[in-house]
Amino acid sequence: MLLCRPAELPGPTWLLLAGLLLPFSAALEASGPLHRAVGSSVLLPGLQNITHSRSTRWEFLSGSGPQPILQHHGAVLPPAIHPAYTGRALFHPSNGSLLLEDVQESDSGTYRVTGDRESLEIQLEVLYPVSRPQLWASNLVAGAPGQLVCEVSEGRVDSISWRKDGQPLAPGRVSWLSSSSSVLLLSPAKRSDCGSYSCNASNGISWQETSLEVTIEGLSHRLKHTLRMAVVAVVFAVVSAWGLIIPVCQSQKLRIRGELWRWLSCYTCGLVCMACILDGTAGVLWMWEEGPSVAVILPEITLSYLTVVTFLVAITAIFQPADFSHLKSKKAQRAMGYAAPGAVLAVLLSSSFLIRSIYRRHEGGCTRFMDVTVLVASTAAVVALPLLAIGLCYQRTQSCPQEQDGSWIDKVSFEMSEPGPKDTIPS
Structure with a gap:
């Protein structure tokens, strides 16, 4: 013990006080x-x-x-x-x-x-000695609040300390829920929060420490579903584009006609309609997560219109294909002829914007970007099977030529494969 001698006390008084203090200090220590x-x-x-x-x-x-x-x-x-x-x-x-x-x-x-x-x-x-702490993290997504919880099941806990990558954390980020648990707040979670966290619990006789490697997800579950929908919509649009390009690239003599044209048109328009629906749903999920945006709302309106038109074309091609031959309006023929190609282009542009935005959102975390290779390959293989079946049937009919009749299906297929009026509207 360090004793400071006051200047105003005389020598005998100081010696008396020092003698009295020494026994008390020994008793306090004991x-x-x-x-x-x-x-x-x-x-x-x-x-x-x-x-x-x-x-x-x-x-x-x-x-x-x-x-x-x-x-x-x-x-x-x-x-x-x-x-x-x-x-x-x-x-x-x-x-x-x-x-x-x-x-x-x-x-x-x-x-x-x-x-x-x-x-x-x-x-x-x-x-009782403290048990090994249980350290777990909530669902940590970049931009959203998260927390790490340290819990001790046995033994009285006097203190809980936190470290990140070996360095102590600021006390302001730590809160106590009870005498045996502590919470580290990440509000909001960001890329710099990734790392190794350790929780040290101690009392007067023991201490235990637990470590946890923490990664911050760049995408929430909703945005992951949005990405999957956008990717599938792109695959549908690309396969539909092939169904639209193949008849155009054929010569007039070898062009697909008759029942094959009917099923090809029905499948192509139906597939691009589904692509519009998926892309529109992905846009809604994106705005649900990130808020409304003009860059998403305008494509949503366009996709809604194209969904209705391509759906009507597909239904008409299935049940009443003869109605195509009765179209005399130039606007109606153009709408029918260019609906599917326009929908393919709209889906590709809108989905590309969503995928690029989702990737930027993902960069706020420290996990790897979601691998969609298997999803793309499996989806493309499934949706391409009907086109392959139509192609095989076409090759079979070409190898076994038959006399072509002048049915209404041939007339409709010719008019729809080349959009634009062939007849002039009488004045």
Whole structure:
């Protein structure tokens, strides 16, 4: 202890105060709290001038009052130990200390040793060692609030400290839920929050630490579904484009006609209609996650219109293909002829914008971008099968030529494969 001598006190007074302070400081040090584990032994120190005391008494101070442990009179008689402490308490007459064995949590409290003219109180805390903390994280998505939780199931916890990549974290980011759990707040989570986090729980006798590698997801579950829908819509649009290009690239003599043209037109328009629906749904999910945007709302209106038109074309091609030959309006023929190609272009542009925006959103996290290779390959293989079947049927009919009749299906297929009016509207 460092003692500072006041200038205003005379020499004899200062020496008197110093002599009084030294015994008190020794007593305070001796009565400091002791921590022991459950099942261990603890040695409680005795009085310093025990050799000058003719009797020594140990007792436990509980809420109901002092409970005697032992009484020792002189050096001839053995100490009288209370039955509750028989076999657990060992007294050392030479220094007045008391050894308690197999201590339990119920032994925590204040112990007092009393001599002839002085006494000493000692605080004892019997604790269970802390168990290994359980460290887990909530669903961590970039831009959204998240948290890491450290929980200790066994043992009293005096403190919980956090580290990231070996460096202590600021206390302002940590909050306590209870005496055995602590929460680290990530609000909002960002790319720089990725790393190794450790949680250290300790009490007076033990400490345990647990580490967790934390990664921040760039995309939420909703945006992952949005990406899948946009990718499938692109695959549908590309396959539909092939169904539209193949008849145009054929010569007039070898052009697909008749029933094959009917099924090809129906499938192509139906596929591009489904692409519009998927792309429109992906746009709605994107705005649900990120908020309304003009760059998404305008394509949504266009896709809604194209969905209706391509759906009507597909239904007409299935049930009433003869209606195409009765179209005399130039606008109607153009709408029917260019609806599918326009829908393919709109889906490709809109889906590309969504995929690019989702990728930028993903860069806020530290995980790898979602792999869609299997999704693209499997979707393309499935939707291309009907086109392959139509192509095989066409090759079979070409190898076995038959006399072509002048049916309305041939007329319709010719008019739809070359959009534009062939007849003029009489004035």
